[in-house]
Amino acid sequence: MFKILQKELKSFFKDRRAVMLGILMPIILITVFSMAFGGVGNKGGDNKISILVSDEDKSATTKMVIDGLDSVKALQIFTTSTDSALTLVKGGKYPAALIFHKGFSDSVKDIKHLPWELKYDAAQSIEMGMMQQYLMQNLFSTVGKMMTEKMVLRNTRKQFAGMDSMSMLMATLQMKKSLKTNSADMDDLQKNIMKLESTPIEKTKDNQGLIQAMGGTAVMMLLFSLTAMGGRLLEEKESGTLKRLLCSPLTSRDILGGKMLSSMIFATCQLLIMLSYSSLAFGLIILPKIVPAFLLIVATAFACSAFGMFLASIIKSREQLQGTSTLCILIMSAIGGSMVPSFLMPTWMQQVGHFSINYWSIQGFYDIFWRQLPMSDPIFLGRVAVLTAMGLVFSITSFSLFRRNVASMA
Amino acid sequence: MIEVKNITKSYGKTQAVRGISFSIKDGECYGLLGPNGAGKSTTINMLSMLFPPDSGDIAIGGIPIGKTNTEIKNMLGIVPQEIALYEKFSAWENILFWGSIYGVTGKALHDKAESLLKWVGLYDRRKDAITEYSGGMKRRINIACALLHSPKVLLLDEPTVGVDPQSRNLIFELIQQLNKDGMTIIYTTHYMEEAEKLCNRIGIIDTGLIIAQGTLDELKTQSQVNDMIIVDCTNTPDEKLLAEKLKTTVVVNENRVSILSNDSKKDLTHIVTVCTDAGYEINRIDIQKGNLEGVFLKMTGKQLRD
Numbered sequence: 051m052f053k054i055l056q057k058e059l060k061s062f063f064k065d066r067r068a069v070m071l072g073i074l075m076p077i078i079l080i081t082v083f084s085m086a087f088g089g090v091g092n093k094g095g096d097n098k099i100s101i102l103v104s105d106e107d108k109s110a111t112t113k114m115v116i117d118g119l120d121s122v123k124a125l126q127i128f129t130t131s132t133d134s135a136l137t138l139v140k141g142g143k144y145p146a147a148l149i150f151h152k153g154f155s156d157s158v159k160d161i162k163h164l165p166w167e168l169k170y171d172a173a174q175s176i177e178m179g180m181m182q183q184y185l186m187q188n189l190f191s192t193v194g195k196m197m198t199e200k201m202v203l204r205n206t207r208k209q210f211a212g213m214d215s216m217s218m219l220m221a222t223l224q225m226k227k228s229l230k231t232n233s234a235d236m237d238d239l240q241k242n243i244m245k246l247e248s249t250p251i252e253k254t255k256d257n258q259g260l261i262q263a264m265g266g267t268a269v270m271m272l273l274f275s276l277t278a279m280g281g282r283l284l285e286e287k288e289s290g291t292l293k294r295l296l297c298s299p300l301t302s303r304d305i306l307g308g309k310m311l312s313s314m315i316f317a318t319c320q321l322l323i324m325l326s327y328s329s330l331a332f333g334l335i336i337l338p339k340i341v342p343a344f345l346l347i348v349a350t351a352f353a354c355s356a357f358g359m360f361l362a363s364i365i366k367s368r369e370q371l372q373g374t375s376t377l378c379i380l381i382m383s384a385i386g387g388s389m390v391p392s393f394l395m396p397t398w399m400q401q402v403g404h405f406s407i408n409y410w411s412i413q414g415f416y417d418i419f420w421r422q423l424p425m426s427d428p429i430f431l432g433r434v435a436v437l438t439a440m441g442l443v444f445s446i447t448s449f450s451l452f453r454r455n456v457a458s459m460a
Numbered sequence: 461m462i463e464v465k466n467i468t469k470s471y472g473k474t475q476a477v478r479g480i481s482f483s484i485k486d487g488e489c490y491g492l493l494g495p496n497g498a499g500k501s502t503t504i505n506m507l508s509m510l511f512p513p514d515s516g517d518i519a520i521g522g523i524p525i526g527k528t529n530t531e532i533k534n535m536l537g538i539v540p541q542e543i544a545l546y547e548k549f550s551a552w553e554n555i556l557f558w559g560s561i562y563g564v565t566g567k568a569l570h571d572k573a574e575s576l577l578k579w580v581g582l583y584d585r586r587k588d589a590i591t592e593y594s595g596g597m598k599r600r601i602n603i604a605c606a607l608l609h610s611p612k613v614l615l616l617d618e619p620t621v622g623v624d625p626q627s628r629n630l631i632f633e634l635i636q637q638l639n640k641d642g643m644t645i646i647y648t649t650h651y652m653e654e655a656e657k658l659c660n661r662i663g664i665i666d667t668g669l670i671i672a673q674g675t676l677d678e679l680k681t682q683s684q685v686n687d688m689i690i691v692d693c694t695n696t697p698d699e700k701l702l703a704e705k706l707k708t709t710v711v712v713n714e715n716r717v718s719i720l721s722n723d724s725k726k727d728l729t730h731i732v733t734v735c736t737d738a739g740y741e742i743n744r745i746d747i748q749k750g751n752l753e754g755v756f757l758k759m760t761g762k763q764l765r766d
Contacts, residue, residue: 053561057546064548290542294605297508297538298561299530 054300054308055315062279062316073320077327098126098397099181102135102147109155111196118192119148124184139171141429142413142421145178145393146170148185158193161201168248171421182248189246264328265415266388269408270379271324272317272354277375279313279355280362284371302453310359310445317351339418342425346414349437353407356444363451382406387413410436461486461613461644462507467516469502476502478668479516484661489635489645491659493652493752495762499668500648501541504617507646508538520613534562537611541618543598544605545590551577551601552586559608569608576604580634596627603634613644620654632657652752662752666760680750687724688754689731690746691717697740705734709757715743720758 063069103119105112120127130138135147151165158164168185170178283306286292295305325343328334336343361378365371383389385399386408392400403409410433417423417430424430462484469477477499484490492500506513507520509529518525520532545554555573564572577583580600582593590598599619606614616635620628635658639645649655655662656676663673672682680686692715699712702719706727709720717735721727724747735742748754756762 053557057557060553061546061548289547290540290544291546293505293508293510293540293542294538294544294558295561296510297533297536297540298558299533299563300561 051304051308051311054295054305055311058279058282058309058312059315061282062312073323077324081331099124099184100126100128100144100397101181101185102138102144103127103129104132104135104147104149105129106132106152107150107154111155111158112150114196115150115189115192119185119188122184122188125181125188136169139169140421140423142171142416144171146181158196159200161197161204163245164193166246168246170248178248186246260328260332260334261415261419262387262391262412264324264334265412266383266408268321268324269350269354269386269411270383270388272320272350273357273379273382273407274375275320276313276317276354276358277361277371277379278358279309279316280358280360281368281371281375283309283359283362284365284368288368303449306359306449306452310355310448313355313358314348314351317355318347321347321351334419336419342418342430343415345425345434346411346418346430346437349434349441350407350411350414352441353411353437353444356441356448357407359448360444360451363448383408385409407437407440410440461488461521462490462646463517463519464503464507465517467503467506467513467518469499469506469511469514476668477506477513480665480668480670481516482663482670482673484644484646486644487639487642488661489639489647489659491655491662492646492648492665493650493655493662493756494648494665495650498650498665500650500665501617502668503665504615504646504648508536508615509533534609535612537606537609537614539603539606539614539616539619541621543590543595543602545598545601547590550587550589551582551593551604554590554601555586555605555608558605562609564608572608572610576607580604581630594624594627596623596630599623599627599631600634603631607638611643613646614638616645616647618648618650620649620651652756656752664752664756664759666756671759672755676752679752679755683755683758684722686750686754687721688748688751688757689719689721689724689728690748691719691731691735691742692744692746693717693735694741694743697735697738701738702734705738706731709761711757711762718753718757720754 101119103116105116116127116129119125128144132147132149135144135149138144139147147169149167149169151167153165156162168182283292286295292305296302322344325334325336325347329336358375361371361375365374383406385395385403386392386406387395387403388408392403392409392412395403414430414433414437417427417433462482464480464482466479466481467477468475468479480499480503482490492503494500505511507518509525509532512525521535523532525532546557549557552573555576556569559569559573574583577586580603582597582600582604585593585597590601593601603616603619619635620631623631632654635645635647639658645658647655647658661673661675662679663670664679665671672679674682694715696715697712697717699710699717702712702717703710706719708727711718719727719731721731728745728747732742732745
């Protein structure tokens with residue numbers, strides 16, 4: 051197996067142009083994509099944005115507010131506990147959690163600063179911006195209305211103490227009208243009393259666009275490079291060297307294993323170069339995260355190289371491989387979030403994206419560099435495990451198909 | 461050294477090999493002669509253990525081909541029909557790689573590589589990439605790569621395809637040298653002169669069957685072929701008409717007519733008369749003494765180049 055590995059690496063590095071392209075292409079693409087993703091901020095369509103709600107107050111007021119939010123077409127509300135909400139947002143499963151702390155109802159009554167807060171996933175800040183528009187619009191029309199009425203009632207009672215009930219009603223209506231036109235009072239209500247603190251769960255200085263570009267482009271380019279390396283298997287078949295290898299004492303496992311190992315080494319190097327470039331050119335902080343990053347890179351490289359071998363095992367010629375691999379990679383990259391961030395896609399498409407290597411790898415990069423998850427975090431380790439499992443499935447399938455589909459044609 | 465008993469192989473509905481049997485003695489050079497698509501390469505591929513036969517048995521060096529084939533694989537040197545070399549690598553790198561996968565390493569590998577490159581006359585160009593070599597030079601390296609582990613049996617599958625006459629003669633000399641040194645050789649070709657020149661025994665293969673085998677003399681006796689008269693005409697003669705009138709095997713290939721004859725001197729006048737009467741203008745007539753082409757024509761009713 052190591053003879054094949056040695057030969058493969060030697061053969062690859064002999065082609066200096068291919069080496070240059072393998073390194074330069076992703077670097078150029080990272081540069082372009084990071085600039086492009088830096089300006090992303092619009093969302094179209096009628097996709098529902100999911101939001102978690104935790105009601106610690108459990109009052110009629112909070113129930114009314116939550117029901118109001120649930121009626122907004124653009125939002126999909128899921129109620130859960132605060133701990134669970136924070137964990138889910140931290141893991142990137144939901145973009146945000148709205149938490150109603152205890153005493154919310156009393157604060158509405160007393161027109162005090164409201165104990166509520168919005169916690170969001172830093173990696174989905176773009177989606178958050180859009181969600182806040184829907185959220186605030188609704189909250190002001192429900193909570194704002196309640197508080198305005200309380201405020202009017204309180205002021206009327208204070209200013210017109212001792213009036214009969216009819217005069218008090220007339221005065222209240224007049225106060226309501228004047229408050230609506232009094233922007234200073236409304237500003238105070240909105241900016242101070244009703245202020246909703248929005249804070250990301252983990253703060254990071256790294257640029258989201260850069261991480262999206264780095265993760266997305268890196269995996270997409272890797273798939274292209276490794277499929278091309280898989281194509282060398284078919285090239286060997288066409289040139290007759292595969293036949294010669296199969297007639298030698300080497301086993302099919304040695305041949306395919308050596309090829310896959312060389313692809314993995316190349317892929318790991320390529321990803322490390324891209325990561326280093328992102329650090330040197332764009333200031334991505336990698337040193338404190340180098341161990342989880344390396345783990346993710348190795349898992350990604352394994353999944354991608356196994357995918358390349360899988361394609362080469364099921365396809366009969368290099369021409370077929372070129373067309374099929376381009377189609378597969380573009381689809382995987384599109385649904386997996388390499389081209390467009392996943393959260394901009396419809397929900398069903400985001401679910402389909404789970405079947406791509408790109409999705410798990412990109413989310414892994416977000417975990418490390420944006421969500422700042424530690425390496426021991428089960429969410430991060432889960433993504434590494436999924437990538438490894440994908441690599442294993444592709445490898446096992448390639449090994450079993452190799453002898454039947456490739457070796458028999460040699 | 462090699463025993464092949466009634467092997468068959470099909471690709472889908474096409475039966476490429478339909479029950480071939482032969483045996484090859486130690487140190488013998490056995491030729492498998494047949495046209496393209498006759499089943500030569502399929503037979504060689506089964507002997508190389510690239511795939512097993514659908515039925516029948518193969519034993520090499522007394523060991524039947526089965527699940528544990530490493531010992532047999534180490535006994536075999538394979539020269540595929542294709543130039544199975546890494547084009548980006550130099551001759552030296554190719555030779556070292558192919559030797560290393562057979563477990564030859566270190567000084568032994570380097571010494572053997574050096575001696576083989578000198579033997580094929582390419583030591584001075586060992587550092588050149590294969591892409592810079594001519595077709596004949598590539599073929600010689602292709603052979604050298606099969607010899608690093610000093611195999612007992614060498615399987616050569618049409619090793620001279622696309623080679624100029626000078627390089628072909630060089631390759632013949634190399635093969636003759638190997639055979640002289642005691643190596644058992646199986647040589648497939650569709651060039652009868654190669655089989656005649658190199659092989660002690662020849663198996664004529666057509667449509668997946670060995671239709672005759674033996675030494676050249678044995679084959680001539682078996683087929684009762686003496687001479688073959690080749691007539692070049694200015695137009696294309698009618699094969700059926702000539703066969704009816706001459707009452708022998710006739711094959712027409714464009715303007716060339718090949719006619720089997722037991723007595724060429726006696727038959728020549730009759731052939732000229734028949735051709736002239738039929739309106740065919742004769743350009744040239746050649747008389748070939750009994751050879752493999754005649755044997756093949758007699759046995760299959762077609763020419764080897766068909």
